[in-house]
Amino acid sequence: MNIAVFSTKPYDRQFLDAANSTHNHVIDYFEPRLSVQTVPLAEGYDAVCAFVNDHLDADVLTHLAEHGTRLIALRSAGFNNVDLAKADELGLTVVRVPAYSPYAVAEHTIGLMLTLNRRINRAYNRVREGNFSLDGLMGYVLRGRTAGIIGTGQIGAATAEILLGMGCNVIATDPYPDDELAKRGVKYVELDDLIAESDIITLHCPLTKESHYMIDKRAIDRMKPGVMLINTSRGALLDTTAVIEGLKSETIALLGLDVYEEEENLFFQDLSARVIQDDVFARLLTFPNVLITGHQAFFTEEALTTIATTTLENISAFERGGEVPNTVNSERVVSS
16 A cells, blocks of 8 residues: 655654565655645555644545545554544544553653652752752652552553552552452542542543543642642643642642643654743743653654554555454544
């Protein structure tokens, strides 16, 4: 098949080319994000391969369908950037990579927790400047603390396993509780109870209409003073304005983010020589107790290998006809 890959970085080309050695598809790479403005680049391609910040709304999908595209291959687990109803209407198949490396994201999540708690980022900068003072670097022992996990799909479950191994009291909420996790000591509770009881809250659920802004002012008002909040899932799970107010009131003592609701104009590009135009994001950067990474939790050799391999296997299965794995058109995903 002829494939147009959008939002291409050098590492995408490296891993997709390696995986394509056993599939022999014709792949063209485009650096821009897929949008109404860039969709003409995809004209004549059988398949379009998109990433998390590509826009596949009704207008884009209509243009694709009218110009020969039959398959949307997402190289991500999430698909909230795709108008699935419109895809169904147009007869476009949408496939994804449901589980590329849950341990990669889980380990990054724990890394954010440890770095924030022990102020490792601040200590690193101090030592480089010859400042060996410990003032302001005090943390706490995680063992015995209550960690609340919102969403216990593969990533949430992997995070729970690590936290259990660290001696945390792990509670969780999910519409579909994991019996194996429960046997290992994870206690399932209602969302409101998790928010009220947790010393650490970490989000591992998909972005849906129901989960949009699940962490809002009401939720923050119910949190323990001094809570640590981590989000490595989807940016719009958090109402960022409410989170900033939570930081100012010191309800949220530590905030770790690998995602941001308006990240598409920021992440995956070098803006070091430019002024950040997003005032909300710029405000977040002023807090000494906030740690932000640029959507890199997945960024491991293992994950990129799996993403490339699964993406091309999905495309080959579609080309062969019959049942196509990892189709999301009629699928309801609960957690990731």
